[in-house]
Amino acid sequence: MTHPWIEVEQKFVPRPGIEDRLKELGGTQESQISFRDSYYDTRELTLMKADHWLRHREGSGWELKCPGAGGNTGSHTKYMELTAEAAIAARLCERLGTAGLGTENVSEMLGRLELQEVASFVTERSVWKLVLSGAGDEGEALTVDLDTADFGYAVGEVEALVREEAEVPKALEKIRSLSSLLGVSQHEQTPGKLIVYLQRFRPLDYQRLLEVATGKNDEQEESAA
Template sequence: MAQGCIEVERKFVPGPGTEEKLKELGGTLEHQVTFRDTYYDTSELSLMRSDHWLRQRESSGWELKCPGASGVSGPHTEYMELTSESAIVARLSELLGTEGLGAAGVAAVLGPLGLQEVASFVTNRSTWKLVLSGTDEQEPTLRVDLDTADFGYAVGEVEVLAHKEAEVPAALAKILTISSMLGVPAQEKAPAKLIMYLQRYRPQDYQRLLDGYSSEGP
């Protein structure tokens, strides 16, 4: 994924007819993949409590999701995605108040930054591509991922990648349109896989995250 892309997405609970609806809307199944995600944070969840999410995806490398700037409320999220290891290390150093890390890769700075594994799970994903009728062919294609984690949780995600902040409102409008066509309730907010993992297997961390959100806001 390109450095600095803005990921605008909305998670939803898929139903038994979701794939049929995607086909009816002209969606095409692009691929099906299986991968393992491992998330890292401090013992106090300093990154997650500031709405930053550090992940290493099997065969894909490191990614740090940073909160977007739009501030538009609704059942969606907006993140800037960093995939360059030098950019990730620089942001982590800034967030955690550590200097002098140099040009080391992410794996090399986990220890000095006090970062440890907090979750690891496997996901089976079906990725669908959609183009809304009547839209400019050069506009971003919508992507719908249907995920099932190895701990039994299923979640869908409608996503558009924007290259600059000015494109976010249009991306959000497309996401809400597709969500409506898929029958997703207007204000439905489905938890991310990581949140469900913490709730089930690390309840103390889950509560710490909730406490951080209630006192500081995500």
């Protein structure tokens, strides 16, 4: 089986003139696309609380993002992206403690696992590709996505997709270099579209996620003490 992709990324607030800056740095606009994402979870947000994000993207299908080895720290994040339905189904059963559903079709599993739509929104995305000169491996471009969600939130993302954990440090280095050239601070922690959607439209769910994140931090601090 092919390894799933590991997505390494840093989000940022797009400043005015960002597209001119991307052009100056040799970037090219690859496409302008629009898609609807619908996120699913149990009523108790069992998946999101465990940092698992199940969505259906119109035109691409099902995707499950889960933490990569070593977890996520600092301003950048690193997630494993599962797109094969059999792999998604197996991970969902593992997380939700069920087995023998008799199907690997994710749409069919929703009802049986009591997964319901938590958020749904359309994104207008401008996709840019850029190869950093002097980075050694000229062939591997970074992607910069400039997104605007239909509920009025704009966010940018510098992203690299790699196959192996060993490739992550280099990807991170490139992301940091490009972010710095774009005037993005290494410490900038910009929320993604879903988090802002929950904050605005499902404040109680947002609060529950925040409590889990804070609880985790407390535990980490306690174990480090």
